[in-house]
Amino acid sequence: MNKQNHLYGHLACAFSIFVWGTTFISTKVLLRSFTPLEILFFRFIIGYAALWIACPRILKIKSLKEEICFACAGLCGVTLYFLMENFALTYTLTSNVSTIIAAAPFFTALFDWIFLRGQKPGIRFMAGFITAIAGIGLISFQGDSVVELNPLGDFLALSAAITWAAYSVFTKKIGEYGHGTIEATRRIFFYGLLFMIPVLAILPIHFDFEKISNASNLLNFLFLGLGASALCFVTWNYAVKVLGTVKTSVYIYAVPVITVITSMLVLNESLTLQSFFGIILTLIGLIISENKFKKQASA
Numbered sequence: 001m002n003k004q005n006h007l008y009g010h011l012a013c014a015f016s017i018f019v020w021g022t023t024f025i026s027t028k029v030l031l032r033s034f035t036p037l038e039i040l041f042f043r044f045i046i047g048y049a050a051l052w053i054a055c056p057r058i059l060k061i062k063s064l065k066e067e068i069c070f071a072c073a074g075l076c077g078v079t080l081y082f083l084m085e086n087f088a089l090t091y092t093l094t095s096n097v098s099t100i101i102a103a104a105p106f107f108t109a110l111f112d113w114i115f116l117r118g119q120k121p122g123i124r125f126m127a128g129f130i131t132a133i134a135g136i137g138l139i140s141f142q143g144d145s146v147v148e149l150n151p152l153g154d155f156l157a158l159s160a161a162i163t164w165a166a167y168s169v170f171t172k173k174i175g176e177y178g179h180g181t182i183e184a185t186r187r188i189f190f191y192g193l194l195f196m197i198p199v200l201a202i203l204p205i206h207f208d209f210e211k212i213s214n215a216s217n218l219l220n221f222l223f224l225g226l227g228a229s230a231l232c233f234v235t236w237n238y239a240v241k242v243l244g245t246v247k248t249s250v251y252i253y254a255v256p257v258i259t260v261i262t263s264m265l266v267l268n269e270s271l272t273l274q275s276f277f278g279i280i281l282t283l284i285g286l287i288i289s290e291n292k293f294k295k296q297a298s299a
Contacts, residue, residue, distance in 0.1 A: 012238050017255060018258055019231075021257070023228045030217060034217075037086070037196075037199065044193055046225025047189055051185060052186060055182040057180070062177070073174060074188045075191060078188065078192025079199075080160075084157070085156075088156035096150065096157060099133065100161060105250045106129050108169075109246045112169065115169050116169060118246065119246070124288055128290075132289070138281065139257070139260055139279065171245075172245045174237075181237050182234055188233070188237075236248065250289040253283075254283070260275050
């Protein structure tokens with residue numbers, strides 16, 4: 001039964017990463033009519049409502065410590081992560097952001113070791129991390145792309161990677177409380193939306209029904225809200241509960257790979273030789289990192 005649960009955990013994690021790797025298409029379409037903050041707010045409102053419909057049971061919190069944990073998860077995994085990522089894209093190159101955020105598994109492994117008394121990142125994990133980052137670098141920096149440092153944007157991207165690692169730690173703790181995954185994810189979304197309110201006071205959003213009701217915009221919002229937010233956060237949080245923070249985090253390496261493949265299939269973009277080798281290196285890095293923890297778990 002434990003092996004079966006682990007299989008479901010890997011499938012849930014792979015599904016989340018696959019969907020998140022394709023979200024750039026929907027976001028790209030919506031950015032023609034909406035600001036990054038509007039897209040972020042509307043998608044999580046849809047996701048929050050969907051989770052209430054899917055499971056209308058009220059979550060019973062047993063202690064203040066649990067409530068604080070949910071609040072921290074919402075702040076880190078929803079509000080801060082997406083705001084930092086979106087604003088990073090306005091200050092620095094997309095290639096910089098995609099490569100820097102891919103460092104999230106390293107920080108996750110570090111936090112897991114320090115705060116959750118998990119396994120100390122060893123040589124195999126670091127070898128996998130370096131290999132994957134090299135592959136992602138090949139995917140991100142090609143053609144007319146150049147390596148250009150933008151301190152503010154790069155710092156925001158790095159901060160996003162760190163906050164996602166913190167989110168992984170908090171969701172691992174939440175998983176130990178024994179709550180249902182849907183109810184727990186909904187609680188995280190609630191706090192994520194709550195912490196967005198101060199930002200909305202500074203950068204107000206505009207509700208334009210005509211724009212939202214546009215067929216293309218509506219479908220893309222539904223995909224981001226129902227699929228990439230509600231469903232994928234539930235499957236990801238389930239994977240973290242079953243597999244742990246580090247095993248799930250290394251799947252993040254595959255996001256740029258999914259993005260490249262999706263670009264080929266949907267946008268008819270060609271696969272360059274550099275991207276091909278980047279994909280191979282990234283997958284090798286993922287396998288090395290993942291295999292390290294499988295071997296230790298079976299020892």
